[in-house]
Amino acid sequence: xxxxxxxxxxxxxxxxxxxxxxxxxxxxxxxxxxxxxxxxxxxxxxxxxxxxxxxxxxxxxxxxxxxxxxxxxxxxxxxxxxxxxxxxxxxxxxxxxxxxxxxxxxxxxxxxxxxxxxxxxxxxxxxxxxxxxxxxxxxxxxxxxxxxxxxxxxxxxxxxxxxxxxxxxxxxxxxxxxxxxxxxxxxxx
Numbered sequence: 001x002x003x004x005x006x007x008x009x010x011x012x013x014x015x016x017x018x019x020x021x022x023x024x025x026x027x028x029x030x031x032x033x034x035x036x037x038x039x040x041x042x043x044x045x046x047x048x049x050x051x052x053x054x055x056x057x058x059x060x061x062x063x064x065x066x067x068x069x070x071x072x073x074x075x076x077x078x079x080x081x082x083x084x085x086x087x088x089x090x091x092x093x094x095x096x097x098x099x100x101x102x103x104x105x106x107x108x109x110x111x112x113x114x115x116x117x118x119x120x121x122x123x124x125x126x127x128x129x130x131x132x133x134x135x136x137x138x139x140x141x142x143x144x145x146x147x148x149x150x151x152x153x154x155x156x157x158x159x160x161x162x163x164x165x166x167x168x169x170x171x172x173x174x175x176x177x178x179x180x181x182x183x184x185x186x187x188x189x
Contacts, residue, residue, distance in 0.1 A: 010036020106174035129156035
């Protein structure tokens with residue numbers, strides 16, 4: 001038996017986008033590529049959609065023109081992942097990404113209820129391996145903000161996890177002088 005290399009397992013980024021180009025996947029299909037596997041995303045309920053937009057609005061106000069805030073848009077993480085985080089703060093401005101999706105981010109945010117286990121394990125591992133400096137989970141189950149920092153790309157883990165609660169404020173690691181109220185990221189009590 002011939003051994004199979006990890007690169008031969010699952011989809012590459014190129015083959016994933018080829019599925020769209022060939023019409024097998026429609027551009028509006030709710031899927032993402034995670035470590036070579038095409039994963040279906042659960043339909044959004046009203047709380048998830050509303051909170052995602054609240055997070056994006058809050059981050060736009062805090063960041064101003066020091067980065068671009070993208071909502072549920074592709075992020076190309078080599079070699080075999082194209083996640084669509086709920087909110088991404090990326091360097092530059094949106095016009096910088098007219099020809100190619102961003103391949104890094106300053107902050108990624110997932111709004112989680114049913115996806116909480118996948119976000120804590122798969123997404124956190126993927127984002128840490130890519131060296132994303134900060135990853136937040138807006139945990140709708142417990143109504144808290146989980147803040148993951150200090151990525152260790154070799155181990156694919158974040159070395160620092162804190163939980164921020166209502167009444168607290170959080171500063172962004174990679175954007176100077178950007179701070180938000182946790183209450184602005186959570187549904188009203």
